[in-house]
Amino acid sequence: MPELHQLLMFIAAGWLLNLTPGPDVLYIVTNALRSGTRAGIVAGLGITAGCFVHIFAAAVGVGALLATSATAFTVLKWIGAAYLMWMGMRMLLSKPGADGGNTAALAAAQAAPAPHTPLRKVFLGGFWTNVLNPKVAIFFLAFVPQFIAPGTDNKALAFVLLGVLFNINAIPVNMGWALAASWMARRATAIQRGMHWLDRVAGAMFIGFGLKLAFTDQPAA
Template identity: 50%
Template sequence: MFGIHDLTLFIVSGLLLNIMPGPDSLLIMARSASQGWRAGCAAALGIGAGTFVHIGAAAVGLSAVLATSATAFTVVKWVGAAYIVWCGIGMLRARLKPGKSGSDPEGQTLSTAPARLPLRRIFAQGFLTNVLNPKVALFFLAFVPQFIDSDATNKPLAFLILGCIFNFNGMLWCNGLALFTAFASARLKVKPLVALWLNRVTGGIFIALGARLALAEQH
């Protein structure tokens, strides 16, 4: 139907690819651990929105420009790498916010938890982290067409359908990861200082991933 073949293989392969760790998963886990499941789900929804941009761009051929134009690829790559590094620096600079009640034996104000980001900003982080990564665009161009018949009457429609299926399964995984991380953090009673350092470690990884993206070559 719609010129799509091996749909089961596509779904299984897509799930396995979504499970592979990357900046998206790290962002979700960091936000869920530090601010709870709502923050993690906000990041997941932002990532899903970014994926829809890639799906639409690939369906109409815009992503092909990244695959054929070295200049376009380089511009998007550097912007994406800069943004990921900027997010990482922000995580490294995170601080505990002052407690509202009580003090330690020396009279110092207690700190409670890392400062909370608004959900809309977390959504934007997820969106931009995904949409500014040219490797995601190239992935869709390389992966999805393998499951579309060469003689399909409407290849863009088939691409959109497969892309939506991939993103739906990805959202199931991402939101499940957000809920699991938040639940595990609550069960383990992760202390604010531990959550802060988890945030900082994730920030360091983001900086490394940004540097890796900056050094990535067009294929």
């Protein structure tokens, strides 16, 4: 394991990286705004579960395979891009509720929330959003080894421990995004009235993330 100052640097870098907006943050915020804090937190937990897949896969060499095999990287890249664009199209084509900007209806919805997306579905959506992004595997493969001492006997175990630490540290950041989004949804009337546009904006961004992923070149080995 790294020395204390390196460990603190690793934690700080992880927090900064998790604060950077991307597909994962967008997914958390979208669900928190639309369905409340619990949905946002569950979305974050789904993303965390997806990260664990990348951590353990990278530790046993799948990450290295993606970095060196053009075929493996391309297959997972296109699956991930297709999934992001599919989610984006669903959001773009979703229809707003019949009450639209009716303030009374919004107030009633706050008092007695309408049925939301099932939490299991929210969790699985976050999980697959993360798992099907090969850039996450490449990130772990490139970032974590920098904090493993060259003389470490069991580098795979050190990789897993650091990856788990990174993932656990991401949980409060993800919860923070969910809480912030939910707070805005409860207090900002303009956001509430324009809620049906959120899916359009988020959908367009997901399609953009998917296109960006589709045109991502395989990192040099």
